[in-house]
Amino acid sequence: AQSVAQPEDQVNVAEGNPLTVKCTYSVSGNPYLFWYVQYPNRGLQFLLKYITGDNLVKGSYGFEAEFNKSQTSFHLKKPSALVSDSALYFCAVRDPYNTGFQKLVFGTGTRLLVSP
Amino acid sequence: NAGVTQTPKFQVLKTGQSMTLQCAQDMNHNSMYWYRQDPGMGLRLIYYSASEGTTDKGEVPNGYNVSRLNKREFSLRLESAAPSQTSVYFCASSGTSLANEQFFGPGTRLTVL
Numbered sequence: 001a002q003s004v005a006q007p008e009d010q011v012n013v014a015e016g017n018p019l020t021v022k023c024t025y026s027v028s029g030n031p032y033l034f035w036y037v038q039y040p041n042r043g044l045q046f047l048l049k050y051i052t053g054d055n056l057v058k059g060s061y062g063f064e065a066e067f068n069k070s071q072t073s074f075h076l077k078k079p080s081a082l083v084s085d086s087a088l089y090f091c092a093v094r095d096p097y098n099t100g101f102q103k104l105v106f107g108t109g110t111r112l113l114v115s116p
Numbered sequence: 117n118a119g120v121t122q123t124p125k126f127q128v129l130k131t132g133q134s135m136t137l138q139c140a141q142d143m144n145h146n147s148m149y150w151y152r153q154d155p156g157m158g159l160r161l162i163y164y165s166a167s168e169g170t171t172d173k174g175e176v177p178n179g180y181n182v183s184r185l186n187k188r189e190f191s192l193r194l195e196s197a198a199p200s201q202t203s204v205y206f207c208a209s210s211g212t213s214l215a216n217e218q219f220f221g222p223g224t225r226l227t228v229l
Contacts, residue, residue: 043220106158
């Protein structure tokens with residue numbers, strides 16, 4: 001069964017500095033990977049996804065993520081953090097080759113705090 | 117387009133009471149989902165509907181029932197609420213392809229006393 005881990009409960013970064021939010025996954029085949037962001041008292045919003053092709057994917061609000069098959073990772077990055085990026089970030093994985101319903105499995109979330 | 121809408125936004129129930137959470141989407145999506153979000157546990161799938169007329173259990177279906185009323189609407193019912201069902205509930209929808217991202221509603225914050 002697929003699983004995803006976000007090893008950091010919280011990431012602190014100063015505004016203007018680069019940020020990384022880590023995600024590792026476990027699936028039997030090639031994964032479909034997603035990043036979502038949740039602002040306070042809101043639903044999840046889709047940021048970006050990796051399905052196939054170029055390992056570096058770009059998404060909304062200047063975010064990008066790199067798929068690394070050998071390290072089974074899909075870390076979220078941004079070159080220059082903004083205070084408004086402060087939110088809860090979720091990584092999610094789907095195993096498209098799994099028999100039965102290929103559900104989307106979410107990590108436990110990483111809180112990003114960007115200080116002015 | 118409103119996207120995915122949910123009602124109510126907040127609800128307080130007493131143990132044993134019943135209620136229905138409503139969800140509707142206007143994106144013509146075939147698939148719809150109900151999740152619950154609890155601190156430190158991420159999102160867990162309660163029920164899903166791959167298409168109109170079908171529903172299936174997710175990870176944590178006990179204590180819940182669902183109805184896919186039509187292509188737009190997918191409701192979640194708590195027949196006899198328990199304090200363990202205190203949570204934030206999210207409805208989501210997506211296209212049929214596994215590569216499609218899911219679109220989420222704003223959530224319902226439910227407290228069971």
